[in-house]
Amino acid sequence: MHAINRSDVEDFLFNEADLLDQWRLPEWLTLFTENAKYEVPCTDLPADASSETNLFYIADDRVRLGERVKRLMKRTAHAEFPHSKTSRMVGNVRIRSRNDDEMEVSCVFQTLRTKDGTTDLYFGTSNYRLTTNTESFRIREKRCLLASEGLRPHGRISIVL
Amino acid sequence: MSIVAGSQEYSIRANWKLLTENSIDGYHAATTHATYFDILMSSTDNLASGMGGGFGYDLGNGHAVLEYGAPWGRPVAQWIPGWGEAGKSEIGRLYNNLLERHGKERADRIALKNRNLFIFPNLVVNDIMALTVRTYFPLAPDYMIINAWALAPNDETAWARKYRLNNFLEFLGPGGFATPDDAEALEHCQRGFENSKEALWNDISKGMGKDKPSHNDELQMRAFWTQWNRQMFPAPISSIKGVAA
Numbered sequence: 001m002h003a004i005n006r007s008d009v010e011d012f013l014f015n016e017a018d019l020l021d022q023w024r025l026p027e028w029l030t031l032f033t034e035n036a037k038y039e040v041p042c043t044d045l046p047a048d049a050s051s052e053t054n055l056f057y058i059a060d061d062r063v064r065l066g067e068r069v070k071r072l073m074k075r076t077a078h079a080e081f082p083h084s085k086t087s088r089m090v091g092n093v094r095i096r097s098r099n100d101d102e103m104e105v106s107c108v109f110q111t112l113r114t115k116d117g118t119t120d121l122y123f124g125t126s127n128y129r130l131t132t133n134t135e136s137f138r139i140r141e142k143r144c145l146l147a148s149e150g151l152r153p154h155g156r157i158s159i160v161l
Numbered sequence: 162m163s164i165v166a167g168s169q170e171y172s173i174r175a176n177w178k179l180l181t182e183n184s185i186d187g188y189h190a191a192t193t194h195a196t197y198f199d200i201l202m203s204s205t206d207n208l209a210s211g212m213g214g215g216f217g218y219d220l221g222n223g224h225a226v227l228e229y230g231a232p233w234g235r236p237v238a239q240w241i242p243g244w245g246e247a248g249k250s251e252i253g254r255l256y257n258n259l260l261e262r263h264g265k266e267r268a269d270r271i272a273l274k275n276r277n278l279f280i281f282p283n284l285v286v287n288d289i290m291a292l293t294v295r296t297y298f299p300l301a302p303d304y305m306i307i308n309a310w311a312l313a314p315n316d317e318t319a320w321a322r323k324y325r326l327n328n329f330l331e332f333l334g335p336g337g338f339a340t341p342d343d344a345e346a347l348e349h350c351q352r353g354f355e356n357s358k359e360a361l362w363n364d365i366s367k368g369m370g371k372d373k374p375s376h377n378d379e380l381q382m383r384a385f386w387t388q389w390n391r392q393m394f395p396a397p398i399s400s401i402k403g404v405a406a
Binding site: 043054057064071074078153 | 342
């Protein structure tokens, strides 16, 4: 691999957003490592809060993330069947730190979701830990920090942020 | 007991009274939460036995509770295979503690039974796969805001706290595998009720006339609606003319 620069990271994140917008969730899941975490803390918690001692909105290990994907692909996942339409904007991508096999990356996200005549906006910052010793990046950790006050008016995170 | 840090602050685009019904309805889970039960099947082997009997109780003044067997793991204190051997010994310790303090009958009730408790008009304390406290307020006829928290014993171990929160998030809250589908269902109900010229009534007569209504009857909903009706539409004061004079 050549020296990793920001546009490599951007390509990876843009591709991730595209997979999610296209509802290619099983493919999206392969971006994660076997011990990966996907977390969305409640908005009244500090950014580095632990999901083992604090109540989050979402605190998935890799097994539960797999269950989330399976669930969202089912007709019986009523909140997302038929699937909502989404449009994800990823920006302000920055490499925060790097070591031998991993880098920390942050970006801002704005995700629009439309269903049944209602459009909602989810926005905030995502912090990633990405492996760099693999053929392509893999996600070890993805933590989405919502910048909204709670989850109003959308009321739910039935999509993946 | 304490509230765990982290507040789930969300909303549903439906009338607030629908969340009262949803919080204490003993029969919607199998269909509304089919995807959750799919997952539960792989982490538990007591689903069939657990979803058995239970009863609803009218506590007076609009308050109500239902108590019924738990098909899922409970942090106090029902182990499921998905929690492994470490979980088995921890849950066993918690159960033995209950046994010592309360005797078998009460210990089993605490450990193995769910309780969905409704405190009129807008407070819910559900002791289910975790312990949640939830309150909700209408901001418009078709929009409510909801605050929800996890309640937990102060002295539980790190393992127990972690698994409690893990169990909470599998089902509960706006990012869980169940609550988003509740919200979807209530929003669809709201749309239906907006056609109230066609259907003026919502039938909640299930279990009426039974000596002991079961948890999936509708006694608890009638307790709520009867009190709501009493307070919203009190009987006219017959001597109002005299008072005014």
